Amino acid sequence: MISGIFHSSYEKDMALRRTHAQKIRLVILFLFLLAFPFIFRENRYYLTLANQVGIAIIGAIGLNILVGYTGQISLGQGGFMAVGAYTAGILTARLGMPWWASTIAACFATALVGVLFGIPSLRLKGLYLAIATLSAQVIILWIVTNWGAVTGGVEALVVPNPTLFGVRLNSDFNFYWVTWLLVLLVTIATVNLFRTHYGRAFIAIRDQDIAASVMGVDLFKYKLLAFAISSFLVGLAGALTAHYRSIVTWERFTVDVSVLYLAMIIIGGLGSVTGSFLGATFMTLLPALLTNLGRAARGTFPAIDSLLPFIQQGTFGLVIILFLIFEPEGLNKIWRNIKDYFRLWPFSY
Amino acid sequence: MDLFIQLTLTGLTNGAILALAALGFVLIYKSSDVINFAQGEFLLIGAYVIYAMVVQFGLHWTLGMFLTMVVAVALGVVVERLVLRPMIGEPIISVIMVTIGLSSLLKAIVSAIWGNVPRAFPSFIPSEPVSILGATVGEDRLWSILIAILLLSIFTLFFRRSKEGIAMRAVADDQQAALSMGISVKKIFAWAWSIAAATAAIGGALVANIVGVSGELAGFGLRVFPVVILGGLDSIPGAIVGGIIIGLLESYTGGYIGQGLNQVLPFVVLIIILMLRPYGLFGQEIIERV
Numbered sequence: 174m175i176s177g178i179f180h181s182s183y184e185k186d187m188a189l190r191r192t193h194a195q196k197i198r199l200v201i202l203f204l205f206l207l208a209f210p211f212i213f214r215e216n217r218y219y220l221t222l223a224n225q226v227g228i229a230i231i232g233a234i235g236l237n238i239l240v241g242y243t244g245q246i247s248l249g250q251g252g253f254m255a256v257g258a259y260t261a262g263i264l265t266a267r268l269g270m271p272w273w274a275s276t277i278a279a280c281f282a283t284a285l286v287g288v289l290f291g292i293p294s295l296r297l298k299g300l301y302l303a304i305a306t307l308s309a310q311v312i313i314l315w316i317v318t319n320w321g322a323v324t325g326g327v328e329a330l331v332v333p334n335p336t337l338f339g340v341r342l343n344s345d346f347n348f349y350w351v352t353w354l355l356v357l358l359v360t361i362a363t364v365n366l367f368r369t370h371y372g373r374a375f376i377a378i379r380d381q382d383i384a385a386s387v388m389g390v391d392l393f394k395y396k397l398l399a400f401a402i403s404s405f406l407v408g409l410a411g412a413l414t415a416h417y418r419s420i421v422t423w424e425r426f427t428v429d430v431s432v433l434y435l436a437m438i439i440i441g442g443l444g445s446v447t448g449s450f451l452g453a454t455f456m457t458l459l460p461a462l463l464t465n466l467g468r469a470a471r472g473t474f475p476a477i478d479s480l481l482p483f484i485q486q487g488t489f490g491l492v493i494i495l496f497l498i499f500e501p502e503g504l505n506k507i508w509r510n511i512k513d514y515f516r517l518w519p520f521s522y
Numbered sequence: 523m524d525l526f527i528q529l530t531l532t533g534l535t536n537g538a539i540l541a542l543a544a545l546g547f548v549l550i551y552k553s554s555d556v557i558n559f560a561q562g563e564f565l566l567i568g569a570y571v572i573y574a575m576v577v578q579f580g581l582h583w584t585l586g587m588f589l590t591m592v593v594a595v596a597l598g599v600v601v602e603r604l605v606l607r608p609m610i611g612e613p614i615i616s617v618i619m620v621t622i623g624l625s626s627l628l629k630a631i632v633s634a635i636w637g638n639v640p641r642a643f644p645s646f647i648p649s650e651p652v653s654i655l656g657a658t659v660g661e662d663r664l665w666s667i668l669i670a671i672l673l674l675s676i677f678t679l680f681f682r683r684s685k686e687g688i689a690m691r692a693v694a695d696d697q698q699a700a701l702s703m704g705i706s707v708k709k710i711f712a713w714a715w716s717i718a719a720a721t722a723a724i725g726g727a728l729v730a731n732i733v734g735v736s737g738e739l740a741g742f743g744l745r746v747f748p749v750v751i752l753g754g755l756d757s758i759p760g761a762i763v764g765g766i767i768i769g770l771l772e773s774y775t776g777g778y779i780g781q782g783l784n785q786v787l788p789f790v791v792l793i794i795i796l797m798l799r800p801y802g803l804f805g806q807e808i809i810e811r812v
Contacts, residue, residue, distance in 0.1 A: 494623040
């Protein structure tokens with residue numbers, strides 16, 4: 174009878190996956206993700222959702238590194254994603270660069286912009302930093318819509334379909350592999366980042382930045398590094414959006430997007446990769462679920478079609494409020510509670 | 523020169539309304555350390571409720587205004603009680619996020635009731651053009667400035683002289699000390715939220731009178747940030763001065779340099795202010811100790 178998880182060596186304690194149950198769950202998840210596109214090959218809708226979820230997970234992990242692990246509140250996610258998407262889109266559509274090269278370039282460009290707008294973080298924290306990043310969002314989006322010669326302004330920027338080894342990635346089925354391979358890479362990289370001294374420095378800054386600096390963590394360096402790494406991943410999510418949708422418009426990167434991603438990581442769980450997965454999945458599937466419910470209810474309530482956008486927006490707000498009041502640690506905490514319950518089940522006392 | 527006066531007057535009107543929106547913002551921050559991202563939605567609700575009272579129910583505008591204030595105060599109390607009180611002691615990001623969620627919910631409710639189509643507002647304030655020093659300006663804009671000045675002076679007096687105002691300042695200064703002096707902090711929070719909602723409602727009615735009612739009004743929620751940061755998050759005179767400076771800045775850049783730039787320049791100013799003087803022109807500088 175086990176009463177908890179114990180480790181008898183440092184190697185075991187530092188291991189990524191520490192229990193058998195974790196390994197089994199991971200294998201099941203992996204097999205599910207492998208089988209998913211084949212099961213729903215004919216059902217484009219599910220594959221589209223799967224791609225959207227994958228891109229959202231990358232963006233959410235990026236934001237979580239900054240907000241959840243380093244404690245720097247950012248409302249500039251939409252702006253940073255715009256930098257990624259437009260860099261990738263412009264390089265491919267106007268300069269004819271291959272999609273993978275423009276994606277890498279977009280990641281670095283976004284990291285650079287992230288560092289630029291991260292400079293105020295040295296003097297600002299909490300609320301003030303949130304407002305500073307909010308203005309980064311406004312400024313970036315203004316540049317995008319007003320610099321028509323390069324970005325196309327308010328017009329949509331059309332990006333050619335990506336190809337890989339001669340295969341055109343224009344279907345959801347083909348793009349699924351790109352998205353989820355990158356999700357896998359980003360996840361492994363992030364989990365490992367927080368086993369290095371960089372990751373520990375980030376967490377130290379979040380917990381008490383002055384104490385961290387007394388212990389020898391160079392605040393300026395590590396805060397900017399957190400902004401760079403976070404923006405790098407956010408830029409990746411933005412670039413993937415550009416290549417996946419083959420079209421880039423500024424409406425996709427408004428302040429609502431910043432709020433959406435912040436909601437993902439708060440509802441999922443701050444400072445947790447699992448939380449980013451859960452939150453991104455939940456917040457991407459929620460509007461789709463509501464749309465389907467609305468369609469199902471159309472027969473009884475014909476008015477529901479015109480009300481649906483407002484129901485979606487209202488549910489979004491309500492879900493955020495309810496989570497913050499009743500489960501501030503998010504879905505990740507609920508998931509942990511379920512695991513704890515079944516660990517000793519059926520003898521939980 | 524005419525253009526200059528014209529732009530100055532426009533800027534002053536916009537500034538006065540911004541100052542009203544910022545005032546509610548500052549009030550809430552001052553007493554409860556909460557940043558209210560739903561301030562723009564309060565403005566929106568004020569505008570739509572007075573629209574419903576005057577146009578849909580056909581009430582006289584004075585009665586309509588009075589009822590709007592009642593609704594706004596009730597809204598403030600309900601929001602404080604249901605949403606903000608459970609957030610006491612939670613980290614700052616939760617508090618920010620809960621008001622963002624609130625703004626989304628309120629906006630959805632307003633759009634579900636009144637739809638997304640902009641509606642003309644029957645001006646209850648005469649809007650005939652008046653010429654001042656060679657520039658023409660709508661009379662309603664002048665009234666807006668006047669009403670804003672009046673309200674801001676009332677609030678300044680309220681905080682200086684009245685018992686409740688002094689209690690609110692005490693809570694802002696130190697909640698524990700205020701509690702031990704017999705001030706009910708909960709009651710003060712409810713006061714702050716209802717006053718904020720009421721000022722926003724007045725602001726909403728003024729804007730509606732000038733430009734009509736539409737979902738766009740919620741945009742004031744974002745435009746308030748440069749104002750409060752410039753003036754100082756916890757300063758009422760700061761909200762007034764900040765509002766006027768930002769209003770003038772928007773108006774001059776819009777008139778002399780070009781439309782479009784006036785939307786972004788306040789945020790550039792915001793970042794510069796944050797880099798140089800994060801506590802703003804009149805805000806209190808907080809020194810952090812470990």
